[in-house]
Amino acid sequence: MIQDGREGLVAAVSGGYDLLILDRMLPSIDGLTILRTLRVAKVGVPVLFLTTIDGVDDRVEGLRAGADDYLVKPFAFEELSARVTALARRRSTIPANSTLRIADLELDRMSQTVTRAGKRIVLQQKEFQLLEYLMLHENQVVTRTMILEAVWHYHFMPVTLVVESHISRLRRKIDRDFGQELIHTCRGSGYKIGC
Amino acid sequence: MQRSKGTFYALTKADGTVLAGNLQISPQTVTQWHGWRTLIQRADLPFPPYVTAIRGVSDTLPNGDRLYIAENASSFYALNHLIGRVFLITFGPIILLGILGWLLVARSTLNRVFLIANISREIINGDLSRRVPLNGSGDEFDELSSVLNLILDRIEALIGNIKQVSNDISHDLRSPLARLRERLELARRNMNEVVLPDLIDEAILQVDTALSLFSAMLRISEIEAGARRSAFCRIDLSFLLQELVETYDAVAELDGKTVRSLIPPDLKIDGDYELLSQMFVNIVENAIRHCPRGTLIFIQAEVSEGGRKTVTISDNGHGIPEADRERVFGRFVRLDKSRHHPGSGLGLALVAAIATMHGFSIVLEDNGPGLRVVIEM
Numbered sequence: 001m002i003q004d005g006r007e008g009l010v011a012a013v014s015g016g017y018d019l020l021i022l023d024r025m026l027p028s029i030d031g032l033t034i035l036r037t038l039r040v041a042k043v044g045v046p047v048l049f050l051t052t053i054d055g056v057d058d059r060v061e062g063l064r065a066g067a068d069d070y071l072v073k074p075f076a077f078e079e080l081s082a083r084v085t086a087l088a089r090r091r092s093t094i095p096a097n098s099t100l101r102i103a104d105l106e107l108d109r110m111s112q113t114v115t116r117a118g119k120r121i122v123l124q125q126k127e128f129q130l131l132e133y134l135m136l137h138e139n140q141v142v143t144r145t146m147i148l149e150a151v152w153h154y155h156f157m158p159v160t161l162v163v164e165s166h167i168s169r170l171r172r173k174i175d176r177d178f179g180q181e182l183i184h185t186c187r188g189s190g191y192k193i194g195c
Numbered sequence: 196m197q198r199s200k201g202t203f204y205a206l207t208k209a210d211g212t213v214l215a216g217n218l219q220i221s222p223q224t225v226t227q228w229h230g231w232r233t234l235i236q237r238a239d240l241p242f243p244p245y246v247t248a249i250r251g252v253s254d255t256l257p258n259g260d261r262l263y264i265a266e267n268a269s270s271f272y273a274l275n276h277l278i279g280r281v282f283l284i285t286f287g288p289i290i291l292l293g294i295l296g297w298l299l300v301a302r303s304t305l306n307r308v309f310l311i312a313n314i315s316r317e318i319i320n321g322d323l324s325r326r327v328p329l330n331g332s333g334d335e336f337d338e339l340s341s342v343l344n345l346i347l348d349r350i351e352a353l354i355g356n357i358k359q360v361s362n363d364i365s366h367d368l369r370s371p372l373a374r375l376r377e378r379l380e381l382a383r384r385n386m387n388e389v390v391l392p393d394l395i396d397e398a399i400l401q402v403d404t405a406l407s408l409f410s411a412m413l414r415i416s417e418i419e420a421g422a423r424r425s426a427f428c429r430i431d432l433s434f435l436l437q438e439l440v441e442t443y444d445a446v447a448e449l450d451g452k453t454v455r456s457l458i459p460p461d462l463k464i465d466g467d468y469e470l471l472s473q474m475f476v477n478i479v480e481n482a483i484r485h486c487p488r489g490t491l492i493f494i495q496a497e498v499s500e501g502g503r504k505t506v507t508i509s510d511n512g513h514g515i516p517e518a519d520r521e522r523v524f525g526r527f528v529r530l531d532k533s534r535h536h537p538g539s540g541l542g543l544a545l546v547a548a549i550a551t552m553h554g555f556s557i558v559l560e561d562n563g564p565g566l567r568v569v570i571e572m
Contacts, residue, residue, distance in 0.1 A: 054413075055417055056426075057426070074406065124441055125438070126445075152442065154473070159484065160443075160480050160483055161446060162442060162443075168445075168449065
C-alpha cells in the first residue's frame with residue numbers, strides 16, 4: 001500500500017504487480033493521471049479504481065483512461081474481493097475457442113446455443129448473457145453488482161430482484177432435472193458456477 | 196455707366212480715379228480687387244438694373260494704371276442662390292429630423308442599458324426573482340434581455356436546487372442515521388448476546404439506506420444541472436424497451452405479475468442510454484412494487500404521424516388519486532399507501548429529472564383501473 005501518487009506511479013512503472021487498486025484522489029499526482037501515464041508507458045497491468053468519485057461521467061472517464069473496473073466507496077468487502085479475483089484471473093482464462101464447457105453444460109458463443117447432457121436448452125437473450133458471464137468466471141464468485149454491470153449495463157441498483165429472478169429462471173432451465181446443480185448461491189456475496 | 200448687355204470694363208489710375216470704361220468703380224473697390232473676383236450689386240457699385248452680379252479680373256498695366264474686365268454673372272449668381280436655397284429647404288429639415296431622431300434613439304437606448312444595469316444590481320444584491328422587462332418589439336435589446344432572463348432563470352433554478360438538496364439532506368438523511376445510532380446503542384448494551392450479529396446487520400442496512408439516499412440525490416442534482424447532455428447519442432429505443440420487458444417479466448413473474456409489450460422495431464431517439472434505462476426501470480419497478488398480485492403491466496411504444504414517439508407504461512393496479520399525480524414527481528414524496536414499502540421517495544423525482552433533461556413530457560393518467568404513465572418524446 002502506497003499513500004502518495006508520485007511514489008505509487010514509480011512503483012507501478014517498475015512493475016512486479018499483478019493488479020493495482022487505485023484511488024482517484026491522491027496526494028501529489030491524482031489516480032487518473034497515474035493510470036493514463038501507465039497506459040501511455042504500455043504498462044498493461046489490470047487496474048481497479050476504488051474511489052468516492054461516483055458521478056456517471058467520472059466512471060466513464062475512469063474506464064476510458066484504461067481502468068479495468070470501477071468500484072465506488074463505500075463498498076462491501078466481498079464486492080472488492082470478487083472483483084479483484086475476477087480481474088486477476090481474467091488474463092489467464094480468456095477462452096481460446098467459442099465453446100465454454102462446465103461438466104456436461106456447453107455454451108457456444110458463436111451460434112448462441114446451450115446444451116446440457118447433449119440436450120438443447122432454449123434461453124432468452126438476457127438468460128444467455130447471464131450464463132455466458134457466469135461461465136466466463138467459472139468457479140469464481142460474481143456479485144449482483146458485477147452481474148448488473150456486465151449483463152445489463154446498469155450502473156445503479158434496481159430495487160427489485162433483477163439478478164435473482166434471472167438466476168432462478170436459469171436454474172429452472174439448466175439445473176432442474178439434471179441431478180447435479182451447477183449454479184451456486186454464495187450467501188451474502190453473489191453467485192458462482194462450477195462443479 | 197453705359198448700357199451693356201454682358202461685358203464691363205474700366206481703366207483707373209493707381210489711386211482709383213476712373214479714366215475710362217462702362218464700369219463705375221469706387222476707389223474702395225479698387226483697393227480690394229486683385230485677380231479674379233465676383234462682385235455682387237451694392238451701393239458703391241451701381242450695376243444696370245438687369246445685372247445683379249459680375250465676375251471679372253483686374254490687372255496692373257506697366258505704367259501703373261489698372262484695367263478691369265468683367266462679365267455679367269447674374270444668371271450664375273441666381274442659380275447659385277437657388278441651389279443654396281433648395282438645398283437648405285430640402286436637406287435642412289432632413290438633417291434636423293435626423294439629429295432629433297438620433298437623440299431620441301440614443302436616449303431610449305441609454306435608458307434600456309441603464310434599466311438592465313439597475314436590474315442586474317438588484318439581482319447582485321440578492322433579489323434573484325427580478326427580470327429584465329421586454330418591450331415586445333423583438334429588437335436587439337429584447338433579444339439580449341430575453342437571453343439574459345434565460346440565464347437568470349437557469350441560475351435561479353440551480354440555486355433553488357442547491358437549497359432543495361440541503362433541505363432534503365437535513366430532513367431525510369437524519370432518519371436512517373438516527374436509526375443507525377439507536378441500533379449501535381442497543382448493540383453496545385448487548386455486547387455478549389446472541390442478537391449482536393442481527394443488530395449489526397440492521398445497522399449496516401441503515402447505513403446503506405443513507406448511502407443510497409446520498410447517491411440518488413447527487414444523481415438527481417447531477418442530471419438537473421444538465422452536466423450529462425454531452426453523453427447524448429442516437430439510441431435504439433425499441434431495443435432498450437425490449438430488454439426492459441424481458442428483464443422485468445422475469446422479476447414480475449416472481450411476484451405473480453406479468454409484463455407484456457407492443458413495441459415497433461427500429462425506433463431511434465437521441466439520448467443517454469444509461470439514464471433512459473434507469474428512467475424506464477424506475478417506472479416499471481414502481482408498477483411491480485406497488486401493484487397487487489395478478490397485475491398486468493403493459494409497455495407500449497407508438498409513433499405519431501408527425502414522428503413524435505410516445506411510450507406508455509400502464510398497469511391495472513390501484514392507480515394514484517388524481518390529486519397526487521403531479522405531487523409524486525417531487526423529492527421524498529411518498530404516498531401513505533406506499534409508506535410500508537421500502538423505498539426512498541426519490542424514484543419518480545429521478546424519472547422527472549431524466550425526462551426534463553431529454554425534453555420529454557411525462558404525465559400520469561387514469562387507466563381505469565390502474566395507472567398509465569405517458570412519456571412523449
